[in-house]
Amino acid sequence: MSKKESMNDMARKEWEKSGLKYSDISEAMFLRLVKILDETLRKNTSGINDLCVTMKPKKYAPVFKKDYRGGMREAYIYCRADYFTGREAISFNSDGFIGFCGWACTTTTEPFIEAFKIWIKELLEE
Template identity: 35%
Template sequence: MSAEAISRDQARELFAKSGLTYSVLSPENMRSLRAKVNEQMVASGVMHGALRCRQRAIVRDGYAVIRCKASYFEDREAITFNPDGFIGFAGWASDGNVQPVLQGFAAWVKEMAP
């Protein structure tokens, strides 16, 4: 992976310090986030090149989620914006396999930040 590895906590800190709030969780912005994460998944070759985002993000009041799939599973968390303010990043994944998710998220935050 060409980008420097970041941790889940560093990604959460990036969001917190960016000035962004959950008000950015519109369907359009979630499509943009999904596209960035999926692009990183494809480029990374993680999980034998099979890791991909599911088609659509789910966006509800105070909650949003992007799901993913690979060769041996169909529906797991990629990113979840929980109603309590916690942002989850592929809790099932190792620190290496989560990198495309975190890298895509970081790129999105940098693009969206005021």
């Protein structure tokens, strides 16, 4: 198992350990993750210039799809940098899989995982 895979798997295990379910996540909670991620990416030192959450064009804005109770059914955050737009940053897929920037190297993935862990910690402290 590569370091990147283990980092991603460890983050997924933290989610499982938290006991949180998609349906527990409101749109406001999801948007807090977007904000934490953007702040973390702006402090990023991975060598990718101008790495941040994509808000425009609209097709790359964060996506939050609700379940019948108003909780999260699936959600997606995209990112951009100086040489790309609209790459998947963090995805909460409808089948329960949580993805972390599958396009990125281990060093680039670290701030995404860091933001995700901060977010989980905040949710558990509420």
